[in-house]
Amino acid sequence: xxxxxxxxxxxxxxxxxxxxxxxxxxxxxxxxxxxxxxxxxxxxxxxxxxxxxxxxxxxxxxxxxxxxxxxxxxxxxxxxxxxxxxxxxxxxxxxxxxxxxxxxxxxxxxxxxxxxxxxxxxxxxxxxxxxxxxxxxxxxxxxxxxxxxxxxxxxxxxxxxxxxxxxxxxxxxxxxxxxxxxxxxxxxxxxxxxxxxxxxxxxxxxxxxxxxxxxxxxxxxxxxxxxxxxxxxxxxxxxxxxxxxxxxxxxxxxxxxxxxxxxxxxxxx
Numbered sequence: 528x529x530x531x532x533x534x535x536x537x538x539x540x541x542x543x544x545x546x547x548x549x550x551x552x553x554x555x556x557x558x559x560x561x562x563x564x565x566x567x568x569x570x571x572x573x574x575x576x577x578x579x580x581x582x583x584x585x586x587x588x589x590x591x592x593x594x595x596x597x598x599x600x601x602x603x604x605x606x607x608x609x610x611x612x613x614x615x616x617x618x619x620x621x622x623x624x625x626x627x628x629x630x631x632x633x634x635x636x637x638x639x640x641x642x643x644x645x646x647x648x649x650x651x652x653x654x655x656x657x658x659x660x661x662x663x664x665x666x667x668x669x670x671x672x673x674x675x676x677x678x679x680x681x682x683x684x685x686x687x688x689x690x691x692x693x694x695x696x697x698x699x700x701x702x703x704x705x706x707x708x709x710x711x712x713x714x715x716x717x718x719x720x721x722x723x724x725x726x727x728x729x730x731x732x733x734x735x736x737x738x739x740x741x742x743x744x745x746x747x748x749x750x751x752x753x754x755x756x757x758x759x760x761x762x763x764x765x766x767x768x769x770x771x772x773x774x775x776x777x778x779x780x781x782x783x784x785x786x787x788x789x790x791x792x793x794x795x796x
Contacts, residue, residue: 537565539646541654541710541725543692545569546600547576547623548714548764550743551722552585554736555713560726564592566644570692571598571656574635576714577751577759579604579623583631597638598656598692599663605636622753648729649688649706657693665780666691666707668698674781675702690727696773697723697733706731715763718770740764 540561545552555561567589574583586593600620607624609632627635640662641655658664658678666678679702682689688706696718697711708731711723721735744760753759761767 536644536646537728538563539566539568539644539652539727540564541568541570541690541708541727542713543570543656543710543724544572544598544695544712544715545574545576545582546572546712546714546763547574547579547582548743548747549578549581549585550738550746551714551736551764552582554738555722555724556585556589558724558734558736560734561724564726567593568642568644568654568690569593569595570654570690570710571596571662572600572692573598574627574631575600575604575620575623577619577623577747577753577756579626580628580631583627583634587634594642594644594654595638596642596654596656597635597640597662601635601638602662605632608632618755619753619759643686646688646728649727649731651683651685652688652690652727653682653686654690657691659689659691663693665694665777667694667774667777667781668696668700668709669774669778670702670781671783672703675707677782679703679705688727690725694773694777696770697725697735699731699733708733711735716766717768717773718766720764720766 603620604624607621641653643651643653646652653659656662658666659682664678690708695712695715697709699708708725710725713722716723720740721737723735726732726734744764747760748757
């Protein structure tokens with residue numbers, strides 16, 4: 528399901544892969560450029576983490592300027608609650624699913640898988656979670672041209688910018704004449720700590736918001752009942768998985784030859 532809009536907004540703040548980390552989200556929303564942005568676009572994996580309901584409600588409180596796109600983890604939360612999934616990529620996902628209300632599950636289930644906006648300096652922009660055609664496909668900053676041609680199959684010619692998330696690492700690159708932007712992850716970054724996001728229009732500005740990670744981890748321990756929350760917060764908030772780990776773990780999933788079995792600890796994308 529793709530949502531379309533012909534209205535031309537001003538600057539757009541793009542937040543992806545929040546994964547239920549409320550302190551990181553609060554830090555990004557406090558950024559002046561996010562507060563001033565005409566639109567906030569969420570490119571999926573919003574709630575699967577330690578504080579899922581709190582994250583959803585904080586974002587809903589921002590009103591109509593927030594535009595939502597579902598990610599694979601959001602779909603998994605719905606499936607868990609409705610009995611459609613019995614295998615999970617990690618243990619915090621089923622925890623998060625059962626912390627959400629029935630209304631919050633219905634809301635996640637209603638979200639589109641992509642949307643388009645006309646953004647100054649970019650023309651028509653497609654926002655999705657992983658790729659325009661699938662919420663779990665892997666594309667990376669160094670994916671080969673043939674891979675990009677595959678994932679762009681069927682995309683309208685007038686879409687000149689594609690904004691995606693899923694791999695938790697920020698980049699901007701050209702692929703077959705289209706600009707591809709990944710804002711990185713707000714709540715579960717790979718490569719370096721901080722809450723990563725992007726400001727779009729008229730240029731492309733990859734941002735990282737520093738915040739007090741020890742305080743955030745302590746808050747998660749105090750407020751979240753997930754049994755392994757201290758270890759989870761230490762690993763993900765501190766970005767213990769490097770960008771090299773992530774690229775080596777995800778690389779074979781974009782069709783390239785597997786060269787390494789490294790990347791343990793990357794349980795989520």
